Amino acid sequence: MIDHDRLFKELISTFFFEFVDLFLPEVSTYLEPGSWELLDKELFTDVTAGQRYEADLVVKARFRDQDSYFLIHTEHQGRSESQFGQRMFSYFAHLHEKYGLPVYPVVIFSHNSPKRSEPDFYRVEFPNKRILEFNYEVIQLNRLNWRDFIDRPNPVASALMAKMNIVRADRPKVKKECLRLLATLRLDPARMQLISGFIDTYLRLNAAEEEVFRQELATIEPEAQEEIMQIVTSWMEQGIQQGKREQAEAFVIRLTARRLGTVSPQLQERIQRLSIAQLEELGEALFDLTDLAALTTWLDEQEQQQN
Numbered sequence: 001m002i003d004h005d006r007l008f009k010e011l012i013s014t015f016f017f018e019f020v021d022l023f024l025p026e027v028s029t030y031l032e033p034g035s036w037e038l039l040d041k042e043l044f045t046d047v048t049a050g051q052r053y054e055a056d057l058v059v060k061a062r063f064r065d066q067d068s069y070f071l072i073h074t075e076h077q078g079r080s081e082s083q084f085g086q087r088m089f090s091y092f093a094h095l096h097e098k099y100g101l102p103v104y105p106v107v108i109f110s111h112n113s114p115k116r117s118e119p120d121f122y123r124v125e126f127p128n129k130r131i132l133e134f135n136y137e138v139i140q141l142n143r144l145n146w147r148d149f150i151d152r153p154n155p156v157a158s159a160l161m162a163k164m165n166i167v168r169a170d171r172p173k174v175k176k177e178c179l180r181l182l183a184t185l186r187l188d189p190a191r192m193q194l195i196s197g198f199i200d201t202y203l204r205l206n207a208a209e210e211e212v213f214r215q216e217l218a219t220i221e222p223e224a225q226e227e228i229m230q231i232v233t234s235w236m237e238q239g240i241q242q243g244k245r246e247q248a249e250a251f252v253i254r255l256t257a258r259r260l261g262t263v264s265p266q267l268q269e270r271i272q273r274l275s276i277a278q279l280e281e282l283g284e285a286l287f288d289l290t291d292l293a294a295l296t297t298w299l300d301e302q303e304q305q306q307n
Helices: 004-014 016-023 025-030 084-099 155-163 168-184 189-202 207-217 222-260 265-272 276-285 292-306
Strands: 043-046 051-054 057-062 069-077 103-109 121-126 129-135 137-140
Touching: 004 016, 004 057, 004 069, 004 155, 004 189, 016 025, 016 155, 069 084, 084 103, 084 121, 084 129, 155 168, 155 189, 168 189, 168 207, 168 222, 207 222, 222 265, 222 276, 222 292, 265 292, 276 292
Parallel strands: 069 103, 103 137
Antiparallel strands: 043 051, 057 069, 121 129
16 A cells, blocks of 8 residues: 555655745745754644544744744645545644744645645634634645646656646656656755655556657657666666565465464564565574464564664
8 A cells, every 4th residue: 555645745855945946936935945844743633523633744944034933834635525624724723822833834635536626725604704714725736737847847846747637648758757857856866766766656657658658768868868767777676676575575474374373463564574684584484483472582583683
């Protein structure tokens, strides 16, 4: 399963200023560059709904050329919800009360459908009076045209084009444009991998689309072609390694169950955290382990060595 919230949070927190510059250009004019800090996760409980919520991303930033601060709360939302505006207001009220700072609320919608415009406000009103109108910034990716971003030298544009409004036939072309833009940014390997992994997650092509993608690559300059092929080759190598790992995990868990009995979900999770080398060691050690308690001790020793 894809952890969409984690992917979006990692992307935006890594490229926060670039995100603001791309989608909130007016905010970038009064945000002091380099002044922002990511705050610890914010939790609050909705007593009436009986649910606990966690704000995705809360950043404290300084006003440009001033000794005063404000918060930018960015929420990723992967589906359309009728009561979402009320939840955004609850976040706002919680953050404003806790920090006593102005809060700029932003939501980025990444769902594929519906494509109707999502509300950007929450109201409380009576027949004779409006008590509250709370407004927040909405970035709705499925209503943005990817073609408007292909010439924006911004890593967030390179990544998020993969989630914008794309007709099926354009998927190979969009993937080429995402990677072409990425190749021009000259990022360090870690940030390059973050963006390229995001693109591959949301623009995973089938065999026919892969053929069109390779034809599209032939239309761009040779230097960019070479860089893009290096990225694609890296994806293939990672996929092969991941396949090997999954096979090793499945084999060791089956062998453990055959030798020692039913493996609990907790033990399975601990086994899945082992490296490939440790999985191979466990496969051999199982012939000497006599019960699940001995397996637990073996896993404890491995974890102690890692620490």
